[in-house]
Amino acid sequence: MGDLLFQDISALLAADVGGSGALPQQPSADPPEEAILRTRLKHLQAEHQTLRESYAEALAAAVEEREQRLREQQQYTARLQQLHRQNELILNCAGDGIVGLDAAGRATFVNPAAAQMLGHRADDLLGKPLHQMVHHSRADSTAYPPEQCPICFPSHRGQRSASGEDIFWxxxxxxxxxxxxxAAIVQEGEQSAAVVTFRDVTQRRLLEMRLRQAQKLExxxxxxxxxxxxxxxxxxxIGDNIRFLQDVFEDLSPVLAVCREAHEALQHGQSPAELLQRAATVFASLDVDYLSREIPLAIQQSLEGxxxxARIVRSMKEFSHPGGExxxxxxxxxxxxxxxxxxRNEWKYVADVETDLDPNLPPVWCLPGDINQVMLNLIVNAAHAIAEKNGDDRSQKxxxxxxxxxxxxxxxxxxxxxxxxxPTHIRDKVYDPFFTTKPVGRGTGQGLAIAHAVITERxxxxxxxxSQVGHGTTFIVRLPLGKKTHGGETK
Structure with a gap:
């Protein structure tokens, strides 16, 4: 720009002096107009030089700034690539399965751990609906409707995030x-994608089952x-009654012998008069009324025993059965x-038990062994609470x-x-593992912790x-009726 301005001024001066492009040489003083032009030309030349220097400096600064931006951009790009490689390395090395989903539930990313657990190549899952590939059925092989899926389509149920336990195929x-x-990825208020992380809990389930069984056996x-x-x-x-019946049988044996002989005599046409006399003598030595009353009673008591x-053994069998998952x-x-x-032996000396069980209660879908353990913990805790209140006074139950x-x-x-x-100050701790107010050897602090985990989590x-201090406590357990599905729905 400075060069163009200088060229324009030079052309103007050349035109003023006859187009020669140079000032006329005069032996005498310059006319006033020429002096003015010379002075102006000098000023313009100085300004032109200044402009050229400023332009060169600005150009150099612009070039330096551009180069700096390019360097920063290259550094930023390199940093992004490094972060991308690090993130990819982290995702690929993660022990948990990680799957990216688009808004339609199709897989956009599958890390090696996920592919290995699912038995697929990552490329086989990319672009495919995850629900259709690995979550299509429940554990009982019945179809799993996509609209009920909490993993691939929770947005259908008004959820942006979800967590829990389920199954994959x-x-x-x-x-x-x-x-x-x-976890949903939300852009402009809409779910545009999601990230699903999962882990195989087969071994953990097995260990938990063994632990529960060990606790039950304990x-x-x-x-x-x-x-x-x-x-x-x-x-x-039962033994006393059997021995009584044995003694009675020995007393009745002579009567049976006489009856058998009388039967044989009648078969041979002989008169049983003598045998009847012997039978009368035997009967006279027996307390027939007593035997008639006590023998049926002994049999009845033995059968009840x-x-x-049998009921105790059956209850033990049902209680201790390991069940399944x-x-x-x-x-x-x-x-x-x-x-x-x-x-019974835990409570019968300290309390009387009353039951008010709904005879119309429908079947409850649950893990039987776990529920038995919960009920045992609550009943034993109740007996211990009453024993603690009564102390050594056994006169009142x-x-x-x-x-x-x-x-x-x-x-x-x-x-x-x-x-x-x-007590009020410990009510927020009753479900904490190993928390107990019982003396050593009386409780481990695991009972209510196990009960809480079984009821709420499983x-x-x-x-x-x-609870009211000095008056007692009521524990209230609520279980959903119907068959609990893996998606959290109740059928």
Missing amino acids: RKSGQCFPIEFTR SIGQLAAGIAHEINTPTQY LERV EKQAIDLNRAIESTLTVS GKIVISTKTDNGWVEIRVSDTGAGI HGGTIDFE
């Missing part, structure tokens, strides 16, 4: 349990002495009665009341006691309590 056709978390071990006593009592009077022993429809009232039978009922799609179990109650239910 491998390419081989085997299903396996997973723990998953789904409970049975703690109850063993009481159970042995419960079996020993009916066994003892055998039934009691699949929920079953059970008679909850019967499960409660079995647990009461197994734990407390009361344990167990009731069941249905309530708007739920079954409610209440276990009430007239014990000491739960059954989707609730467990709460109402």
